[in-house]
Amino acid sequence: MSCELLKNYCSNLIHESRVFYFARDGMAMSLYTILADLDLEQVRKLLNKQVVDAEGQRCTPLIIAAHHGHDKVVKVLLKFPVDLEQEGLVKLNSFTVKGASALWCAAGSGHLNVVKTLVKAGADVNHATHTMSTPLRAACFEGRLDIVQYLYDHGADIHKANIFNNSCLMLAAYKGHLDVVSYLLEKGADPMQHAKCEGTVLHYAAENGNVEVIKELLNHGAVMTKNNYGLTPVLVAAERTRAAAVEYFVTRPELSLEEKIDALELLGASFACDKDNYDLTKASHYLERSMDMRYSDPDNIIRKPKFTPIPAYQNWIESQTPEDVRALRLNGNSLYNEALTVRERILGSNNPEVPAAVVYRGAIFADHANFHRCIDLWLHALHLSQSNRVCVSKDLLRFAQIFSQMIYLDEYLKFSHVEEVLAAAVLEFERNKERIEINKQLGEDTTSLQERVESNVITALYILVILTKVMKLCDETEGYRVRQLIFRLNKLRVTSRQGQTLLHLCLDSETPVDNFHTNDVCKFPCLATAKLLIQCGADVNAMDSSRNTPLHVIVCVQKPINDYLTVHSIIKELTEAGAHIDTVNKDGKTPFEAATRGVAEIILSMQRQLSLKCMAAKVVKQNNIPYQGLVPKALESFIELHGTVSRRKKKKYMRLVARHRKLYRSNLHECLQL
Known part of the structure; x- marks a missing residue:
């Protein structure tokens, strides 16, 4: 690069940085001064170029100015050739929003003046993000009636829903913004629109629990229907411990006596299981009240439906009489089992809200060192989640943590429990892989799925380390079963984003270890885990993204003397x-050349016995001898292990392949078969 080109490049970087940060910080005069001195083409490039800031947002100057509410800056930028509809990536209320326009950012951040400026300049009031969220929806989220009114008056579509068919009215109801709900209803928003989950506006209002919003919707024709999980709005409110909303619903004539009983019963059970609204007094009150309603007519007692006892809840059978339910006050454990059983009966095993309460109760047991009750509950929650194809990454890590804690405290850990969790991890990997393939075929982003896989890879490694600690407790049949699981796991070839297999990670002293009990047990490199992986089919020559094999990794361990x-x-x-x-x-x-410590070199030198086949492959790679298409596929991959080829050499190599295909075929094949 010439000095002049370098100078221009540096100058452009400085301008780009200044323009962006002047826009972000509201420095309108400074921004105008710098832009006025540049030619039109330079200005166009600067104003339409996205910059990644320290928060990870990717924005143009206009988007960041609108996001921060700098109306004067926006007006300055509009004097120049700027793209009003360019999209960026912004963070708002802990959400990362892709495809956000300047107008969307202004509306979502509550800057009415900026909204007006952009709309007057011709910004599209219905420009949606990647999830089909419009500026109007962003304003509804914040409860900004003034912005909602302005956007509607300038053509915003109140009926436009997001990718989940979730409308602006649903969002306003969910957030409890009564004034926005009333305005949207007045303008013709449909109170009976269904989201993809079959939830209506009333379901979302019930989840929030704002009674006035619920009344407003019912007054405008909203009807109580069931969502995909068979829940009516009153049951949604009860599950969320929205007592005021439930109390209002049970006064409505639309509900039958049985529906009112179920709602109050679920409300009581949820108060006993909700980590944010935990209240045993309210739990007992509503459970007793619902039972009294069952017995309100002595000639027509409403019995509880039969429900198969669940082992994780100690095969608890629900209370059947007012005396039974009042006796629960005397025994906390009985009350918890009652509550968990009631929730699963009313909500159903397929409801994704059921496992959370089970996990919470298990965590309470763990805090009191009652590990076996905790594991019983967590395993039940794990199976519920997986049966409904819900992500269980956090559940798997939770098990690794408690298993590690038990081993560290010398508590008895059942081999079958570890085996069960490993089986769940393998199933999760299989589903992750299946989902990634589907997303690729549909052209959808797989980043979040890849991140989930990486998290699960590390957790699976923890579980394998833990498994080696309890293998002595298993019999021959159990040992065979668990090795089959590990073989399945190796066959899936799951890796980190750097392409590291479980074997790579097992040998790497830099492999991250969770610091909540897990680091008391899991330390790397780990010989026992490496042996187990190798015995179960791990590829000892697998390469990561830097072409490092497990052997490269172990010889680079930082403290080989220890x-x-x-x-x-x-x-x-x-x-x-x-x-x-x-x-x-x-x-x-090679691993010998990559070794960072003398000790590893000494150890490796004892193993340096090359086969003639390896020597031949090395000669082929070092001399760029053509081999692709000249030898069997298995030999091609074998040769590939023994060297890399630069791009320039690769082109030359391909020409040689075409020229000498027949010449090398017989001799090379013969040599490599030795």
């Missing part, structure tokens, strides 16, 4: 399992 026996044993295990000591990484280094 772990001499571990490093020595792992290298021996790898080489005996077929690890090639002459494979090269992205830097062209």
Whole structure:
């Protein structure tokens, strides 16, 4: 790069930075001064270029100015050639919003003056984000009636829903903004529109619990229907412990006596299980009140429906009489079992809200060192979630933490429990992989799924380490079953974003270890886990994104003197399992050349016995001898292990392949079969 080009490049970077930060900080005069001195093409490039700030937002100067409510800056920018509809990535109320326009940001951040300025300049009032959220929806979220009115008056579509068919009215009701709800209803918003989950506006209002919003909706023709999980609005309110809303609903003539009983029963059960609104007094009150309603007519007692007892709840059978339910006040454990059973009966096992309360109750047991009750509850919650195909990443980590705590405290840990969690982890990986493939076929983003997989890979590794600690407790059949699971896991070839397999991570001293009890048990490199993975089919020659094999990883361990026996044993295990000591990484280094400490070099030198096949492959790679299409596919991948080719050499190599295909076929094939 010439000095002049370098100077121009640096100048552009300075201008870009200044323009963006002047816009962000509301420095209108400074911004105008710098833009006025540039030619039109430079200005166009600067104003329409996205900049990534310290918060990870990706915005143009106009978007960031609108986001921060700098009306004067926006007016300055509009004097120049700026794209009103350009989209960015912004963060608002802890949400990351992709595809947000300047108008959307102004509306969502509550800046009416900026909204007016942009609309007058011709901004599209219905420009939606990637999830089909409009500026009007953003204003409804914030409860800004003034912005809602202005946007509606200038053509905003109040009927436009997001990708979940969730309307602006639903959002306003969910947030409890009565004035916005009333305005939207007045303008013709449909109170009976259904979201994809079949929830209506009334369901969302019930979830918030604002009684005045509920009344307003009912006065405008809203009707109580069931959503996909079979829940009416009153049951939604009860599950969320919205007592005032439930009390109002049970006065309505639309509800039958049985529906009112279920609502009050669920409300009481939820008060006993809700971590944010935990209240045993209210729990007892509503459970007793609902039972009294069952017995309100001695000639027509409303019995509870039969429900199969659940082992995780100690096979609890629900109270059947007023005396039974009042006796619960004397025994906290009985009250909790009653509450969990009631919730699962009324909500249904397929309801995604059921596991949260079960997990919370289990956590209480864990805090009191009652680990086995905790595990019973958490396993039940895990199976409920997986049966409904809900992500269980957090559940798996939770198990790794409590298992580690138990081992550290020398508490008895059942092998079958660890096996059960490992099986759940394998199933989760299979579903993750399936979902990623579907998303790729549909052209959808897989970033969040890949992040989930990486999190699960690390957690699965913790579980494998824990498994090695309890293997001595298993019999031959259990050992066979768990090895089958690990074989399935290895076959899935799950990796981190850097392409590291479980074996790579197991040998890497830099592998992250969760610090909530897990770090008391899981330390890397781990010989026992490495042996288990290798015995169950882990690829000892797998390469990460830097072409490092597990052997490259272990020879780079930072403290080999402290772990001499571990490093020595792992290298021996790898080489005996077929690890090639002459494979090269992205830097062209073999494990011996990549070793960062003398101890690892000494250990590795004891294993340096190259086969003739390896030597031949190395010669092929070092001399760029054509082989692709000339040897069997299996040999192609074998040769690939033994060296890298630069882009320039690759082009030359491809020409040689075409020229010498017949010449090398027989000799090369013969040599590599030795």
